Amino acid sequence: MPDVFYLSLGSNVGDRATNLRAAIDRVAHMGQVKAVSSFYETEPVDVIDQPWFLNCVVALEANLAPRDLLGQLLAIETQAGRIRATSKGPRILDIDILLAGESVIAEPGVTIPHPAMHERRFVLEPLAEIASGAMHPILKKSASELLAALPQGQIVRRLSSAASPDSPPRPPQSPPVRPR
Numbered sequence: 001m002p003d004v005f006y007l008s009l010g011s012n013v014g015d016r017a018t019n020l021r022a023a024i025d026r027v028a029h030m031g032q033v034k035a036v037s038s039f040y041e042t043e044p045v046d047v048i049d050q051p052w053f054l055n056c057v058v059a060l061e062a063n064l065a066p067r068d069l070l071g072q073l074l075a076i077e078t079q080a081g082r083i084r085a086t087s088k089g090p091r092i093l094d095i096d097i098l099l100a101g102e103s104v105i106a107e108p109g110v111t112i113p114h115p116a117m118h119e120r121r122f123v124l125e126p127l128a129e130i131a132s133g134a135m136h137p138i139l140k141k142s143a144s145e146l147l148a149a150l151p152q153g154q155i156v157r158r159l160s161s162a163a164s165p166d167s168p169p170r171p172p173q174s175p176p177v178r179p180r
Contacts, residue, residue: 003061003062003063003064003100003101003103004034004059004060004061004100004101005059005060005061005062005064005066005069005097005098005099005100005101006057006058006059006060006097006098006099006127006131006134007027007057007058007059007060007073007095007096007097007098008055008056008057008094008095008096008098008114008117008122008123008126008127009023009024009055009056009057009058009093009094009095010042010053010054010055010091010093010094010095010122011023011053011054011091011092011093011094012044012050012051012052012053012054012090012091013051013090013091013092014092016053016054017039017054019054019080019092019093020039020054020056020093022080023076023080023093023095024036024056024058026076026079027058027060027073027076027095028060030060030062030064030069030072031060031061031062031063031064032060032061032062033058033059033060033061034059034060034061035058035059035130035131036056036057036058036059036130037056037057037058037126037127037129037130038056038126038129038158038159038160039054039055039056039158039159039160040054040055040056040122040125040126040156040157040158040159041053041054041156041157041159042054042055042121042122042154042155042156042157043122043154043155043156045088045120045122045154046088047086047087047088047089050089050090051090053122054159055122055123055126055156056126057098057123057126057127057129057130057131059130059131066097066100066103066105066110066112067107067109067110069097069100070097070109070110073095073097074095076093076095077091077092077093077094077095080092080093081093082094096114096123097110097112097114098112098113098114098117098123098127099112099113099114099117099134099136099137100112100113102135102137103137104137104138113136113137113138117136117146118136118139118141118146118149119150120154121147121150121153121154121156122154122156124143124146124147124150125147125156125158127143127147128143128144128146128147129158131143132144
């Protein structure tokens with residue numbers, strides 16, 4: 001029986017929407033894409049001196065072992081032109097496995113659920129959009145519960161539906177000024 005994997009996709013180099021759409025097309029060759037969230041423009045986390053990201057989440061049903069899926073996702077990143085020069089730095093494409101059904105995997109190079117997903121608004125907003133009830137198998141909370149528990153902070157703006165390629169996301173706006 002195939003597993004449902006939730007994947008987080010992000011890009012902040014080049015034509016971000018095109019990068020994400022091309023990655024979604026490539027991911028679709030690994031199984032059946034069950035859902036794709038809207039695109040969200042998001043403030044960088046950790047390394048903040050870089051362009052804003054465009055992010056989305058994809059639900060993929062596939063007959064793959066998580067390690068095999070990860071290998072294929074890394075190949076998609078490389079083929080898109082990703083260079084791992086700076087940890088958490090600018091990238092043409094980043095794809096992470098968030099959840100793999102109810103699996104908990106902690107092996108060298110593969111950690112599922114994603115160890116920081118519950119702290120990242122740019123992951124939880126699109127995940128909750130397409131799978132609000134998706135459960136974190138360790139924290140025993142749904143995507144919507146994890147999102148509700150986040151403190152205010154990172155700016156995440158919903159732009160458009162990824163499912164309608166004829167209506168690309170609106171151009172990035174200047175970041176809003178945050179109160180001090």
